[in-house]
Amino acid sequence: MTLTPEQQAEIEAQRARTQPTFRATAPGIEAHLYRAQPVLDHGFVRVVDYMGDDAAIVQAARVSYGAGTKHVSNDEGLIRYLMRHWHSTPFEMCEIKLHVKLPVFVARQWIRHRTANVNEYSARYSILDREFYVPAPDALAAQSTVNNQGRGEVLQGEEAERVLRWLRDDAMQAYDHYEEMLSQEGQQGLARELARMNLPASVYTQWYWKTDLHNLFHFLRLRADAHAQYEIRVYADAIAAMVRDWVPAAYAAFEDYRMGGATLSSRALDCIRRMLAGEEVTQENSGMSKGEWREFEAVLHP
Known part of the structure; x- marks a missing residue:
């Protein structure tokens, strides 16, 4: 991970500055505020701001004032009830703002979650850093032979070295040309908004990403899943650890009902x-397609 001296100084200044407040605070997420959690080779995630906690979810559900019930077990039970019955609005009362540094190709996956407020670093106004994502050797995998979206076996030996060399060399050459195209001494140069188009999708970008807890849980359910692409999953894992500290009761319910649970069709329930x-049920007499049956078996026998 690379933080500029200016960014590091800003983080230290923000953490050193404290002031009294009447707003609800969550000690778990306060510990994460402003600190950059390293992800991949040059990326990071850091919490910039947040609103609400477990009590805010309970308060919104009861539409009450103040702390609500004094019995933590009752609050946890209510949160579990809300999660179990898909009552999403109370979870929207909590929000979080993250500063994320990530490769462009990961950002293009991430932005498909359109339920957030996003402000990205502009390569029209600023010059991008010479930083590219290069996979670690154990993440350098071939195309899966059974899944068009997945990875197969890890590349080995000379083939792995050849691919890594191309990834590094191509990225560096593209950045060299990017720099040469920009305006320099005695040269008019190409506009930044045009020069950037030659950079590879592995170049790093940054953004501020603000979302509510309901939509964040949806993001984590998809991107912290074992089937998600590794490069976005490690970001989701880092965020999940922060959310666990922020709203422990809500995260426990999410982990139980969403991450660890399963949704079954009426046909699957009938099976x-x-x-x-005591009946022997097979794919042929289940009424399911081969794909449905394979997923059903994966639920029964993970």
């Missing part, structure tokens, strides 16, 4: 009832 009754 389970038949199995419990």
Whole structure:
């Protein structure tokens, strides 16, 4: 991870500055405020601001004032009820703003989650840093033979070295040309907004990303999943650790019902009832397609 001296000084200044407040604070996320959590080779995630905590979810659900119930177990039970029955609005009362540094190709996956407020570093006004994502050797995998979206075996030996060399050399050459195209002494140069188009998708960008807890949970359910692409999953894992400290009761319910739970169709439930009754159920007599049956078996036998 690379933080500029200016960014590091800003972080230290923000952490040194404290002031009294009447707003609710969450000690778990306060510990993360402004600190940059390293991700990949040059990336990071850091919490810039937040609003709300577990109590804010409970308060919104009861539409009450003050702290609400004094029984923590009752609050946790209510949060679990809300999660279990897909009552999403109370979770929207909590918000978080993150500063993220990430490769452009990861950002293009990430931005598909359109339920956030985003402000990205502008390469029209500023010059991008010479920083590119180069996978670690154990993340350098071939195309999966069974999944068009997934990875197969890790590349080995000379082939791995050849691919890594191309990734580094191509990125460096593209940046060299990017620099040469920009305005320099005695040269008019190309506009920054045009010169950037030659850079590879592995170049790093930065943005501020603000979202509410309901939509953040949806992001984490998809991107912290084992099937998600590794490069976005490690960001989701880092964020998940922060959310666990921020709203422990809500995160525990999310982990139980969303990450660890499963949604079954009426046809799948019927198959389970038949199995419990002692009937032998197969894909052929289940009424499911081969793909549905494969996913159903994965739920029964993870």
